[in-house]
Amino acid sequence: MNSPTSTTGAQQNTGTLYLVPAPLDFGCDETVALDASMPAGTLRLASGISHWICENAKSTRAYLKRIHETHPLRLPLQSMQLQELPREVHKKGDHGGGFDARHMLQPALTGNAMGLVSEAGMPAIADPGSSVVRAAHDLGIPVVPLVGPVSLLLALAASGLNGQSFAFVGYVPATPAERAQKIRELESLALKTGQTQLFIETPYRNTALLQTLLQSLQQNTRLATASGLTLPGARCHSDLVKNWKNKPWALDNSIPTVFAIGR
Structure with missing residues (x-):
């Protein structure tokens, strides 16, 4: 499967930061098939991303396993690069601009597509992630929100x-x-x-x-x-x-x- 495309900038090729929604059944006793609430286009694109910024690596791997069941991942799960947002971001939030996330976006600056994901729903909406989005804009990295449940x-x-x-x-x-x-x-x-x-x-x-x-x-x-x-x-x-x-x-x-x- 082809990876998501990069965007050509004025001076370099940069990868896109995709905001990838997650199903709303995180932490619930009951789960549903991903295609019941997640568009196929979102899952297909997510399956081609190998660089991720997330709240929790363990739950993100579980989500990627669910994606793999219908849309095979581009790389084996153990080859994925997952970066967790710092603990203080979870405890205090990152909506006020206090956390500089630019260092987490280095893979995008070298041409790799990246995914931002939270535990449930849309990242940066009632969940951490806005610092990553701000940093992407500051670095000239294109930001693309994908369709999913909010x-x-x-x-x-x-x-x-x-x-x-x-x-x-x-x-x-x-x-x-x-x-x-x-x-x-x-x-x-x-x-x-x-x-x-x-x-x-x-x-x-x-x-x-x-x-x-x-x-x-x-x-x-x-x-x-x-x-x-x-x-x-x-x-x-x-x-x-x-x-x-x-x-x-x-x-x-x-x-x-x-x-x-x-x-």
């Missing part, structure tokens, strides 16, 4: 909330008092401006966050959740808070969930 947009589309103006605010605080205060601040912004507020939580806190939302939000605020997106048991709910309290809806504490509030 949980935030899928959840927004299924929410019935405003899709013309929205914000993803990451994680809400873990401590109860700070969490409730943050939720009320987000609600105030959503009701005042009409801007949908999206956020996520570590799955084992799903139930606790839902309880805080129902206790803190106004009765006529709309609350939406989207759990297990792209999985067979995916569940999306959207209703006014007062109606949530009268229905036996529950969240699984082992399944990734996106939360949204608005009017």
Whole structure:
């Protein structure tokens, strides 16, 4: 299989940085066939990449094995070059510009196509990777995002909330008092401006966050959740808070969930 093509620059041939989405079943008990949520073109192109920047090499190898089942890899897995983003990037994030990733892109400067991948969904969206994308632009390396699942947009589309103006605010605080205060601040912004507020939580806190939302939000605020997106048991709910309290809806504490509030 041919490798992804390089791009001719003004002074040298540089490889392209491809942003490769991953399936949303990472860490879930249930997995689905890749072709159920991943376009064939994305998988075909990914199978030809041998230089990767990732969150975790072990899970990336597992993903590449899954790709190989339908689109044979260009090189044996043991010959792949996988670079992990530093631990501090995982803990503190890299969206604020504090990490210089230019040294990780040396293979692209010598003509190799590279792939950036996160644990699930699109890299650099609610996951590390934006530092790598910034560095690629700074070095004149072409950046190409590939098509695949993005949980935030899928959840927004299924929410019935405003899709013309929205914000993803990451994680809400873990401590109860700070969490409730943050939720009320987000609600105030959503009701005042009409801007949908999206956020996520570590799955084992799903139930606790839902309880805080129902206790803190106004009765006529709309609350939406989207759990297990792209999985067979995916569940999306959207209703006014007062109606949530009268229905036996529950969240699984082992399944990734996106939360949204608005009017």
